[in-house]
Amino acid sequence: MILEHAILCVRPGQSDDFERAMAKARPLIARQPGFQLIEVRPSSDDGECYLLLVRWDRIESHRERFRQSDDYQQWRALLHSFYDPMPEVNYFGPCIFHD
Template identity: 60%
Template sequence: MILEAAILNVRPGERDGFELAMAEARPLIAASPGFRGMEVRPCLEDGGRYLLLVWWERLEDHTEGFRGSDRYAEWKRRLHHFYDPFPLVEHFAAPFAAMPDPLEKPPRPVTRGDGGRNA
């Protein structure tokens, strides 16, 4: 699985329109073969900046499949006019190191009937 990432800088005063357009455009990308999920996160420091993360099964599912489709033409029509400057889109491999989810409870230690004294 690969991860597509882009910083989206939205033109001043167009945040609400962008968020609505992104919500409406999501089904276009979600219908693509190889699409596995998507997140759009607003930046805490800059109200006009967003982080776009899209998970794809293979790089080609994005670069050839989605970008070569009629759905991408509609995606562009709905969203690209919001960006200034136009975003750099990059693709990343599976992580070579990852931390556990900080919200996940740590596993409980397994003990034997003797309370683990003879482990």
């Protein structure tokens, strides 16, 4: 299991539109082979930043499948104009412990 992580900083005043666009984009990622879960959480401190967590079966499911798909092009068209700056994506391996 791989956990994709990104901090999404949205342009000022566009949070509501971003959340609506994310709701439209969710099915695009959810139907990808290897997709397991997506969470988008607003920051408690900054209403224009969000935490994106996506769980994949393998890193290749994101990098080589989703990112090279037509669905990703639609994802980009829906969401990427909101970001300032563009988010840095990081990947984390299996959990070593969980409470």
